[in-house]
Amino acid sequence: MKALFIGGTGTISSAITKQLVEQGCELYLLNRGNRNAALPTGVNLIQADINDEAHVAELIENLAFDVVADFIAFEPAQLERDYRLFKDKTKQFMFISSASAYQTPLSDYRITEGTPLSNPYWQYSRNKIACEDYLMKQYREHGFPITIVRPSHTYDERSIPLGVHGGRGSWQVARRMLANKPVIIHGDGTSLWTMTHNSDFAKGFIGLMGNIHAIGESVHITSDESVTWNQIYEIIADALGVKLNAVHVSSEFLAACSKVDYRGGLLGDKANSVVFDNAKLKRLVPEFVATTRLDQGIKQTVAYILAHPEHQTEDKEFDAWCDKVIQALDAAARSITE
Template identity: 70%
Template sequence: MKVLFIGGTGTISMAISKLILEKGWELYLINRGNRNNDERLKGAHFITVDINDEKAAAEKLAGMQFDVACDFIGFVPSQLERDYRLLKGKVRQFMYISSASAYQKPCGNYIISEKTPLANPYWEYSRNKIACEDYLMKLYRDEQFPVTIIRPSHTYDERSVPLGVHGDKGSWQVVKRIKEGKPVIIHGDGTSLWTITHNSDFAKGFVGLMGNIHAIGEAVQIMSDESVTWNQIYQCIATSLGVELKPVYVSSSYLAAHSDYDFTGSLIGDKANSVVFDCSKLKSLVPDFVATKRADQGIRETVEYVLAHPECQTEDPYFDKWCDEIIAKMN
């Protein structure tokens, strides 16, 4: 199978790229070349170009045909319009990474399936994803453009510990606080249900949908069946570090009102909601799919990796100071 990825080196896409190469498929990556030396991408073909330079990208793709193409870095409809101009007539299946955050908030039912309405008034990111989906599905209906929409939830890899509340520089500062015995902020009371999915599991579901004729014109969510509370997630981090967890519970609305971070979107529009995902559609399309990385196992492995790799330990003094200030107000 001949595959084109726009992106291909991020949290979700790297695991998929790795699995595709292990299968012996022909993989082409359009990107700026910042991570092309990664050993996991050995055997891939690189098309080094800024995808936003449409003329240059069109010249690079001239005369090429693909079984599957996927845009991992499309966030607004104008980017998908560009993809359509570049790939019309060149692909048998175009896959788009949307987001489970696009589902309606507040949730009408805590069990989420592809039939759940899309509506998120709290997060522009999610509204843009909905607009992208609308654009692509119209292309499918009107132009028979072979679209498959993919909706991931909270997907993580070995480089970033899954969290609810963190700063702009990633998860390390929170991990460091837990490791040093400092109190950490957990939104709400920590009892809402959440789903985290390791990227290696996500990749299995995604690859099963590639070249799958039954996935054309469909939206499919890919995630683990396992649900855990935020208290369990943070406790798994502390257990992996061998220390006591010292949680400070703060309402999501308070966090949104007392920070420069977009907690209105990421919490009220996403992580503060209790969700359980129904993955029966994915399993009907990919009968052998099963997520095998349990939350506590994945968190432990990620914590161990981050501790062993200083490049994953980005300090965030601004966020650390903000945590101290919020926690002081709670006491």
């Protein structure tokens, strides 16, 4: 198989890149080269900015692919560019959408690919929906061979997956745990969530590549494991070897008092219970099974981050904000009970 990835070094795509190279795929990555140092041997690099359409067109003029996948498209205009570049150069075009595009709030917590797409809380999700609409139009009217993939919360060894963190990543929450400081959990922590290790996501994605039954289809790829946010934070604390000191805070309150977009990330996504039905993926890729249990994956991630200080990015602004939120709640409680 000959494939081209636009991107290829992110949380989701890096695991796919690794597994494809191990399987002998002729893989090309088109990116700006900022994160290519850790790529496995055997990857063919096309260094360019995908937004420079004319330059990219020159670079791929004599190339054609079995699969082209765009991991970094977020708006319809970017897919319009991809269509112009690749409409005659690939047998399958794969777009990475988002499970946050599904109906929010849900009318049924069990999500299938037939669940409506609607998210009034998050522009990011609405943009992904618009991208899907554009691609389906090209498939219906021009036969453009598209496959839409919807990941949910996918993680790797470089970042601890969380619900509430600052703009500089999740390490500061781990620091708070290690210092026995209170850690904010949105809502009451009992809503169900699904996290998927990127190595498991890669297995499903690769199974869709070159799969004639996936053309014209939308498919989500997630683990079958459902956990509550309380369990998630307990798993992280356990991996760090500390006792969790949790404070539960309304998602609406967090969205109202933060500069970070918690309205989209919480109210439009993580505040809602979600359970994914992966039956469609398993019909298309019968061998797919997610094998990394969350507690196992989190232990691997925590161990990696503790051993690699470059991934321990402090966020003093977020740390101070957490203290303010908790102090405000304590003060409000005292004012009512006094």
